[in-house]
Amino acid sequence: MRLDTILRVCSKIFIPFILVFxxxxxxxxxxxxxxxxxxxxxxxxxxILYAIVFGLAECRRVVPPAVVEAMVPxxxxxxxxxGVWAMMNGGAFLxxxxxxxxxxxxxxxxxxxxxxLFVEVGVFVSVAGTMVALFYAFAGRGLT
Amino acid sequence: MIELLINxxxxxxxxxxxLVIIRVRNLFAVVVLFSAYSxxxxxxxxVLDAPDVAMTxxxxxAGVSTIVAxxxxxxxxxxxxxxxxxxxxxxxxxxxxGAALVWGTLGLPAFGVAEQPLHEHVGGAYLERAYDETxxxxxxxxxxxxxxxxxTLGEVTVVFTAGIGVLLxxxxxxxxxxxxx
Numbered sequence: 001m002r003l004d005t006i007l008r009v010c011s012k013i014f015i016p017f018i019l020v021f022x023x024x025x026x027x028x029x030x031x032x033x034x035x036x037x038x039x040x041x042x043x044x045x046x047x048i049l050y051a052i053v054f055g056l057a058e059c060r061r062v063v064p065p066a067v068v069e070a071m072v073p074x075x076x077x078x079x080x081x082x083g084v085w086a087m088m089n090g091g092a093f094l095x096x097x098x099x100x101x102x103x104x105x106x107x108x109x110x111x112x113x114x115x116x117l118f119v120e121v122g123v124f125v126s127v128a129g130t131m132v133a134l135f136y137a138f139a140g141r142g143l144t
Numbered sequence: 145m146i147e148l149l150i151n152x153x154x155x156x157x158x159x160x161x162x163l164v165i166i167r168v169r170n171l172f173a174v175v176v177l178f179s180a181y182s183x184x185x186x187x188x189x190x191v192l193d194a195p196d197v198a199m200t201x202x203x204x205x206a207g208v209s210t211i212v213a214x215x216x217x218x219x220x221x222x223x224x225x226x227x228x229x230x231x232x233x234x235x236x237x238x239x240x241x242g243a244a245l246v247w248g249t250l251g252l253p254a255f256g257v258a259e260q261p262l263h264e265h266v267g268g269a270y271l272e273r274a275y276d277e278t279x280x281x282x283x284x285x286x287x288x289x290x291x292x293x294x295x296t297l298g299e300v301t302v303v304f305t306a307g308i309g310v311l312l313x314x315x316x317x318x319x320x321x322x323x324x325x
Binding site: 036134137 | 196198199200203204211215216219279281284285288289290294296300301303306308310314
């Protein structure tokens, strides 16, 4: 832990960029390669890198296991909630055409655009949570 | 031409890594080699113009699954147990499965042919309509999140179920777990 100065400094520089790249992949999924799944894994990789370099206990303090484990079902709920939202406006389940209504008519393009983004956010939350939770579960067993 | 050359180099490296993985008994080396294999596979996907798949392969195959395998390795021995059974049955299974796979590829359409069934069914319709209907230039995203939203919801549910299952198996919530909160 004392001899790895280069590793620690480099990680400190890189982790913010990895996280920002993860969000870029998430929010730029409409235009470039990637989407919620890839973004979730990239963000989880940044957190796992932090845990490897700075220790599991420190990482648990920054990203509590309770939060991570809550993210796993939360993502699925966000995804399903978008579907129910469309149903409440008179569409079918997950029919993004009906997310936004203008004068009683569905604003299809707007609905599709935002529906895809909301759904990708749901995927991101679930995947990132699952990956970090798995890492915590494995790494935590080795320590005790 | 250059693309063919790159593909041949990548596939040759993949074959070499596969052979080394079979020979090496040290599991730490095997995990690192699998990571290298995934990176090469991601490059192959990139050469095949599938950046979405390449990104997933690099992030999941080379990144996170390597970490999880290393964490699992930390809990067990780093040396593979010597093989005790005879070689005839494994050899028969390998050759049989390999022959079946090669036989299966004979029925596939030629590489990159535009008239294969995959491109003639709904693929063309997605390409034509996706931008007008969703204003999403990346058709892969439009298909995954919108046209096949049910599939993707199912996939997220699979990730959720698998994650919860592993957490339960590892004793995170268990009564008899070593670290049951």
